[in-house]
Amino acid sequence: MSIPAITTDGLTKRYGDTTAITDLSLSIPSGSVYGFLGPNGAGKTTTMRLLTTLTPPTAGAATVDGVSITDRPTLTERIGYLPAEPPVFDELTGWEHLRHVARLHGLSDDFADERIERLLSRFDLLADADRRIGAYSTGMMKKVGLIAAIVHEPSVVLLDEPTSGLDPRAARTVRDTIGSLVTQQRTVFLSTHILSVADELADRIGVIDNGRLLAEGTPSELKQRAKADEDAGLERAFLALTAKQTDQAVDDDTRGQ
């Protein structure tokens, strides 16, 4: 049994009267891909923000790579994060931006440049590296954001919708990159709407809705639990799980009235 890369224990986040995450408990082993699925507004991004120290929890505790999410200085050395909106500066060239991020991670220019060049080449961006990001397409920005998230070779990578907006070739490169990260014993926490990506890559999947973890297991287990046959894929399982939650909410509302 490998050591957990991410653990959460009763993690809860409230914004005033709204509860975004309720009592979330996870244990994600190192060197695995964890798919985090949920409809819009389910709490996926809030969970990512909690795990990356960007927002403090209201209750509960969590560790990433053995470091508490309240210990930002230590934790930020070990994680890489790609938010849904690529965090890039339009005014910089692709290369300048990646060097900026590498410096923020304390990498020397010589060391970083070699790594940046390799990653740019892998993502077919080398020819455009000297152009300003403002002239990039959405997909190219996403690629730069992804490279920035892994340029310092973090132990745990948290990716929010990494393949959305990418062409099939770029999406394949991202999936291959995630695969290679896992072979290097890195852990990937992957939030996505594209169920086929989660189905293909994830070792385990958690389904969240209305801030609560509805189900967790391997893709096969989830399909089994939703009584979906293997050919129907993860989509049917996802719809069945989240529909139950919606039906329950409707029932509660009706009873309340």
Add this chain to the structure above:
Amino acid sequence: MTTHEANEERASPMTGSASECNDGARPTSTWPYGHVQFPSPAVSVELTRIELRRGWRWLRTQDFWQLYGVLSAIGVVFATVQSYTFMLKLGSAFDAGVPTAGLIDQFVFLCGVLWLFFVVMFTLDAFGSNGDLTHDGQYLTIVRLPDLVGGKLLASVCKFAVLLCPPIVGGYLGLSVGSGSLLPVVGGICGIVVVLSTGVAVGYPIGLALKGVVHRSTLLSRLKPVVGVLLATAYVGTVVTGDFVAAIAALESVLSGPPFTWLGALGLSTTPDATVRPLSAATAIGVSGVVVLGGLTIAPTAARFAWRATPVHPPRSDSSSSSVPQSRLDAVVGLVSQTPATMAIASTTLRRVYRAPSQLVFVAYPLIGAIPMAEQLYSSGTLPWFTPWLVVWYCAWAASVAIPLNPLGNQGATLPAVLSAPVTGHQLVRGHLLAALLPTAPVAIVLTVASGLIAGRSGAQLSLLAVVTVGALFITSVFAIGIGSAFPRFEHVDFGGSRRAVPPSKVAYGSLSTLVSVQGMAVATVSDDAVAQLFSVQLSQWLPFDILVSAGQLTLLASLAIGCGILGVGCAYLFAVRRLGAYTIA
């Protein structure tokens, strides 16, 4: 074929012309003689309605433009009062039956100036981002190009009518009061319609054509910001030196003759006792009709010329490899700090400011106050004795507002990346301070010493000024990052097109400005006896109960304020380090 061309081509079969596809569902109107198509009024009105609604909702979220609107409104009120006063005089003269030839000439000249002003405004509107296609020309897949142009023209007219109507209404109110009749208002309404309709018909096609020329030229595309700055500088310069008024006066002979006399005649055509020729007024209406038809004919062609141009981009690298960027800026920053994170924050901040200078627009306001000094320098070659202190104040304030006053908001979409990187609060603060001081300190020293030289300061005083400048820059920058960390702002301000900036919050802006002003006055009081004497006299005049403050007492108070400031600098630094290092997103 460009995207816009393709869109237009795709749109054509759907919309066609009235003769090909007049199913009643889509209002179209076609010039019966050839291929010239006029905008459909119904579609143009609908596009204008949406454009104005979008603009109004956008304005409600843009405090910078609201402030600009308030300042413009003050100008409009001033123009309205002036207009009322002048027209009241004209109306009274008509009513009294006294000779009015001179006043009528003045009125005709003002009509010409007004028309020219609006032509320039419409030209700039079309040349700027308002003349661009939104959403990459998506509208062209829905409506015909002439309809789209019609919508833009009408929306522009509606916007500028807000500027024009109050002075005209005020003026004709004065004319009505003066002449004792409401009839002049009819002429005024005709005048508004003619000025706006002919102004947009002439100005908009010119602006669109200029846009097309610039889009097609690599050189002009590259030099556009430089040309803009040169034109703005030339405008301010001619205003300061009085040459602008002289240039308008030189046009008097042109603006006082036909067709502007016809416009003047139209404006007074319904005023009792005004001795204007009815034929001139009728000619004005006839000519304006021709001008509007001509404008509506040419505008779609000019729009095609502008929108079908493939924008010139810098050449792309052909090779599949790219060289590691070498930067002199990094080398210079590296001389001061070797910590990668501090270097990253400093060099990236400076690079962004250099490449998107619109971020600096918020530091330009106080320069309006420098116009009288520039005027004095131009006319007499000297500057007031207090000018060097104002330069120190401005440089310190500008450096602080430009860079360190919004350290979190300036990160934009990259804030999560910065916060989830192992960057300490110290590194973030030092990076921003470095970015603020590195380029501004040398410039500030040169400006202060130069203004001191012109103001007749001694060598010793100049040395003191140089030292004070560096100290003031550092202290205010530290204050700025402390205040900015406490009151971040994340909403950006749009300047049209893709140009946008995230200004500091109003609280941060106001707090820093007050703090810098108080500290600046304190430093000037302590280091310059003349300043202490001046403040002493002024305060003694203003304070109630005949309280007198001597220069010595004032110097003591100023020293205390400086002491508090020095303590405050330490507090601000430590606060910023803690705040930035531990900042979380709500």
